[in-house]
Amino acid sequence: MMEKIIFGRYLPSDSVVHQMDPRAKLLFIFAFVGIVFLANNVMTYALIGAFTFLIVFLSKVKLRFLIGGLKPVLLLVLFTFFLHVFFTKEGDILTQFGLLTIYKGGVIKGIFISLRFLLLILVTSLLTLTTPPISVTDGIESLFGPLKKIKVPVHELALMMSISLRFIPTLLDETDKIMKAQRARGADFSSGSISNRVKAIIPLLIPLFVSAFKRAEELAVAMEARGYKGGEGRTKYRILRWSMRDTMAMVFLVVLSAALFILRSY
Amino acid sequence: MDIKLREVEYRYAAGTPFERPAITDVSFHIPSGQYVAIIGHTGSGKSTVLQHLNVLLKPLKGEIEIGSHTIAAGRKEKNLKEIRRRVGIVFQFPEHQLFEETVEKDICFGPMNFGVAENDAKNRALEAVRLVGLPEDVLKKSPFDLSGGQMRRVAIAGVLAMKPDVLVLDEPTAGLDPSGRQDIMNMFTGLQKTNGLTCVLVTHSMEDAARYADKIVIMYKGSVHRIGTPRDIFRDTDSLTSVGLNVPETVRFQQSFEKRLGRPLDKVCLTPEELAAEIGKLRGEIS
Amino acid sequence: MNTIAISIKGVSYQYPEQESIALNNVSLDVYKGEWLAIVGHNGSGKSTLAKMLNGLHYPSEGTVMIGGYALNEENVWAIREKLGMVFQNPDNQFVGTTVQDDVAFGLENNGVEHGVMEERVYASLEKVGMTAFLNQEPHHLSGGQKQRVAIAGVIALRPDIILLDEATSMLDPLGREEVMDTVRELNEKEGLTVISITHDLEEAAKADRVIVLNEGRLYTEGTPQNIFQLDRELLNLGLGVPFAVQMSQLLTDAGLHLSQRHFNEEELVSELWTLNFER
Structure with missing residues (x-):
C-alpha cells in the first residue's frame, strides 16, 4: 500500500x-x-x-x-x-x-x-x-533565511525537517515490522467496527512511540558527541x-x- | 503440522518503479515435529520466507500448504486467524512489540485475540513466564521497567502463550549475553523434544544451526541453495563458502585437526563437545 | 614509547535516582596507538565509562585526563574533537540524509571551511571504503555500512582516539567483520588509538590489551592471552569465551594434554597435535 x-x-x-x-x-x-x-x-x-x-x-x-x-x-x-x-x-x-x-x-x-x-x-x-528532500530543506532554509533577523529559528526548523525526512523511511519500516508482529499475535487492523479498529491501533502506536523516543534520545546523544552545539558558528556542506x-x-x-x-x- | 512451500515467488513493491524480487522458486518441506534452520546472509530472502509461513505475506506465484490449508497466489484465504494461532512467530528484537501496562496483559494479548477466555489466558501467561525462566512476580510489572534480556523473554512468552504448533524464530538471541542465549535456545529445543513442537530457526549463526537443527535450508540471493541434514551440509564446506557463509567453528577446527592427522575423522562433529569426545576417543585408540 | 592518551584516576559515578554505583573507584590508563578492549557484562559499568570519556557524564569523584585536557564542562568540546565515538545502534547516530551529508555533520558543527570539508569527507570515506555510496540514503545501507559511515564521520575530524561503544553488537557476522577490519586498518596504518567496549570476547581477543569490568569495578587487566587463562571465571562474569578457549577446556576435560588455554585456533591444533598425537 x-x-x-x-x-x-x-x-x-x-x-x-x-x-x-x-x-x-x-x-x-x-x-x-x-x-x-x-x-x-x-x-x-x-x-x-x-x-x-x-x-x-x-x-x-x-x-x-x-x-x-x-x-x-x-x-x-x-x-x-x-x-x-x-x-x-x-x-x-x-x-x-x-x-x-x-x-x-x-x-x-x-x-x-x-x-x-x-x-x-x-x-x-x-x-x-x-x-532530494534534503535539497528541499536547504531551499526552504535559504529562502526563509532573512526571517532569522526577526528571531525565527530557521536553522533549527530546517534541521528538524531534515532529521524528520531522514527518519521517515526508518519509522515506516518500523511500523511495518510492529504491525506484522502484532498481526502474528492475532491483531486485526483491517476489519471490525470503527471503535474496534481504533482500539487495534494501540498495540501499534505504543511500541512506535517508545521506539521513537528512544531513537530521539540516542540521536541527541550522538549529535552532541559529534560536536553539535546549535546553529552558531556552523558551516554548511551543501551549497x-x-x-x-x-x-x-x-x-x-x-x-x-x-x-x-x-x-x-x- | 507440516508446512510445504512449492515454487513460491514474492516481489517487493510489485507494480511500481521500486519493484524488486525478494524470493523466486522457493520449495521445501518443514515436517511436523522437526527443527529446521534457515540460514543465509542478510538479503538472502530468509525473512521473506519466514513471513510466508503464517501468511503475513502471500506468494505472488506458487503455493504454501500449512496443515490442511493451502495458500495460493491470487486466492483469498479466510482462515488466516486459525493459521496464525497455529504458527507463532518470534520476530527479531521481539521486545519492540511490547505495549501493555503489565507483563501479564501483554502475554494475554495473543491468546485473547484468538478467542481464549481471560482466565485461561492468565493461566497461560503464568505458565509461559515460568517456561521462559522469569519469576512469577514479573507478571504485575510494567514490561518497560524490565531489563532488555527480560523484555525479550516476556515477548517470547507472549508467543508461547498462543500455544502454537509451529514456532518460527527469527534470530531470537541477537544481542543477548552468552548465558542468556544458551538458556533460551535450550528452552526451544526442550519444547520441540517434549511437546512435539515444530521449530523453524532463522539465523546467521552456523553454530546454532549445527547444534540444534534436524534439517538445514540455505538461502542465497532469493533462492534455495541447498537443503540437507547438518552433517550433510557441513561436510561440504566449499558449498557453504561459495555463498559467502562461514563454516561453523567446530567444523573448521575439525578440518585443521584432520589435516595434521592426514585422514578424516569418522563423522562431521557438530558441537565442540562432540568433537572433544571424538578426539579424546582417538587418543585412547592410538595410545 | 608508551605515551599516555587517557588517564583515569579514582573515578566513581552514580546515576541520579539510583542506588547502585555505576562506577566505583576505577583507575586506568590508555596508551597512544594501542587497541584496548573494555569488556564486561551488562551493568558492569562499561557503558557509563564510555559515555564519560565523551563528556556525556562527568565523574562524581576522581579525574579523567584526555589528550592533555582535564574532563570538565569547559574542555568538553575540545575533548570531543580528540576522541570520536561510534555508538551501538547504526540507525540512531546517522544524522544526515545521505552518506556524505552524514560524514560532513561533525565538520559542519566545528565550522570547517567548505573546500576543506569536501576533501575530508571524501578522504574519510575512502579510508572506510564507502566512496561508492556517497549519495546513498541510510535506509539503503546495511548495518555494517552504516557503522563504517559513522567511523568516517569520526575520523573526518582527525581525532587521536576512536571509542567504539558496542558498535558491532547489532550487526550480522559479515557486518561485524567489515567494521572490525576497517578499525584494524585505521589502528595499524593511521596509528589511531582504539578503545572498544564490548561483551564479545571474540572481538576482545583481537585487542592489544583487555580490561575486564565487573559491577562498576576494575576486575582485572592484561593481554588477551592472560585474560583467557581465567577460563570459567569469565563465564561467571557473564562473558562468553572464544571458541578456541572453550575447545581447550573441553579437550582438557576429555583427558587430552594442553599447556594452557589457547585463544588462537592454529596454536591450539598445533599443541594438541604435538602433546598428544605426535611420536
Whole structure:
C-alpha cells in the first residue's frame, strides 16, 4: 500500500528539472499555486495543462507512473467534482432525477476545479520526485533565511525537517515490522467496527512511540558527541547554486502568467 | 503440522518503479515435529520466507500448504486467524512489540485475540513466564521497567502463550549475553523434544544451526541453495563458502585437526563437545 | 614509547535516582596507538565509562585526563574533537540524509571551511571504503555500512582516539567483520588509538590489551592471552569465551594434554597435535 504512494518520494535522474536549484523550484511552486487560479476558461486551462505536461516531459518522470501515483487522491478529486456537479446551479439544466437537478454550469465548474486540483498535485509531486528532500530543506532554509533577523529559528526548523525526512523511511519500516508482529499475535487492523479498529491501533502506536523516543534520545546523544552545539558558528556542506536555467524558469513563469492574464478575458 | 512451500515467488513493491524480487522458486518441506534452520546472509530472502509461513505475506506465484490449508497466489484465504494461532512467530528484537501496562496483559494479548477466555489466558501467561525462566512476580510489572534480556523473554512468552504448533524464530538471541542465549535456545529445543513442537530457526549463526537443527535450508540471493541434514551440509564446506557463509567453528577446527592427522575423522562433529569426545576417543585408540 | 592518551584516576559515578554505583573507584590508563578492549557484562559499568570519556557524564569523584585536557564542562568540546565515538545502534547516530551529508555533520558543527570539508569527507570515506555510496540514503545501507559511515564521520575530524561503544553488537557476522577490519586498518596504518567496549570476547581477543569490568569495578587487566587463562571465571562474569578457549577446556576435560588455554585456533591444533598425537 505505502509503496504505491508517490507523494514525497524522490526519483533520481539527470533531467533539467532535477538539476534546477531547489529555491527556483520552490519559488516556482509558490507562484504556480497562484497562477493556477488565473485559469478560468478552456483556453487558459489548455495552456496551463500543456505547460504542466511540458515540465513532466522535461523531468523525464514516466507519465504512466505519475498517473498511477495519483490514484490515491483520485477519490478526493472525484468527490470535489461531484460536489460541484450537485450543488452549482448555473446555466442550462442537463438532467433531473427527483430532487437532484444537474446544471451545465455545475459540470463545467466541476471539471475545471478538479483539473486545477490535479494540476496542483501533479506539480507538487513533481517537486519531490525531482528534488532530494534534503535539497528541499536547504531551499526552504535559504529562502526563509532573512526571517532569522526577526528571531525565527530557521536553522533549527530546517534541521528538524531534515532529521524528520531522514527518519521517515526508518519509522515506516518500523511500523511495518510492529504491525506484522502484532498481526502474528492475532491483531486485526483491517476489519471490525470503527471503535474496534481504533482500539487495534494501540498495540501499534505504543511500541512506535517508545521506539521513537528512544531513537530521539540516542540521536541527541550522538549529535552532541559529534560536536553539535546549535546553529552558531556552523558551516554548511551543501551549497546551493543558482544558474542560468533557474533564471530562465522564472522568466518563463512570468511569460506564462502574462499569457494567462490576457487569455482569461476571452 | 507440516508446512510445504512449492515454487513460491514474492516481489517487493510489485507494480511500481521500486519493484524488486525478494524470493523466486522457493520449495521445501518443514515436517511436523522437526527443527529446521534457515540460514543465509542478510538479503538472502530468509525473512521473506519466514513471513510466508503464517501468511503475513502471500506468494505472488506458487503455493504454501500449512496443515490442511493451502495458500495460493491470487486466492483469498479466510482462515488466516486459525493459521496464525497455529504458527507463532518470534520476530527479531521481539521486545519492540511490547505495549501493555503489565507483563501479564501483554502475554494475554495473543491468546485473547484468538478467542481464549481471560482466565485461561492468565493461566497461560503464568505458565509461559515460568517456561521462559522469569519469576512469577514479573507478571504485575510494567514490561518497560524490565531489563532488555527480560523484555525479550516476556515477548517470547507472549508467543508461547498462543500455544502454537509451529514456532518460527527469527534470530531470537541477537544481542543477548552468552548465558542468556544458551538458556533460551535450550528452552526451544526442550519444547520441540517434549511437546512435539515444530521449530523453524532463522539465523546467521552456523553454530546454532549445527547444534540444534534436524534439517538445514540455505538461502542465497532469493533462492534455495541447498537443503540437507547438518552433517550433510557441513561436510561440504566449499558449498557453504561459495555463498559467502562461514563454516561453523567446530567444523573448521575439525578440518585443521584432520589435516595434521592426514585422514578424516569418522563423522562431521557438530558441537565442540562432540568433537572433544571424538578426539579424546582417538587418543585412547592410538595410545 | 608508551605515551599516555587517557588517564583515569579514582573515578566513581552514580546515576541520579539510583542506588547502585555505576562506577566505583576505577583507575586506568590508555596508551597512544594501542587497541584496548573494555569488556564486561551488562551493568558492569562499561557503558557509563564510555559515555564519560565523551563528556556525556562527568565523574562524581576522581579525574579523567584526555589528550592533555582535564574532563570538565569547559574542555568538553575540545575533548570531543580528540576522541570520536561510534555508538551501538547504526540507525540512531546517522544524522544526515545521505552518506556524505552524514560524514560532513561533525565538520559542519566545528565550522570547517567548505573546500576543506569536501576533501575530508571524501578522504574519510575512502579510508572506510564507502566512496561508492556517497549519495546513498541510510535506509539503503546495511548495518555494517552504516557503522563504517559513522567511523568516517569520526575520523573526518582527525581525532587521536576512536571509542567504539558496542558498535558491532547489532550487526550480522559479515557486518561485524567489515567494521572490525576497517578499525584494524585505521589502528595499524593511521596509528589511531582504539578503545572498544564490548561483551564479545571474540572481538576482545583481537585487542592489544583487555580490561575486564565487573559491577562498576576494575576486575582485572592484561593481554588477551592472560585474560583467557581465567577460563570459567569469565563465564561467571557473564562473558562468553572464544571458541578456541572453550575447545581447550573441553579437550582438557576429555583427558587430552594442553599447556594452557589457547585463544588462537592454529596454536591450539598445533599443541594438541604435538602433546598428544605426535611420536
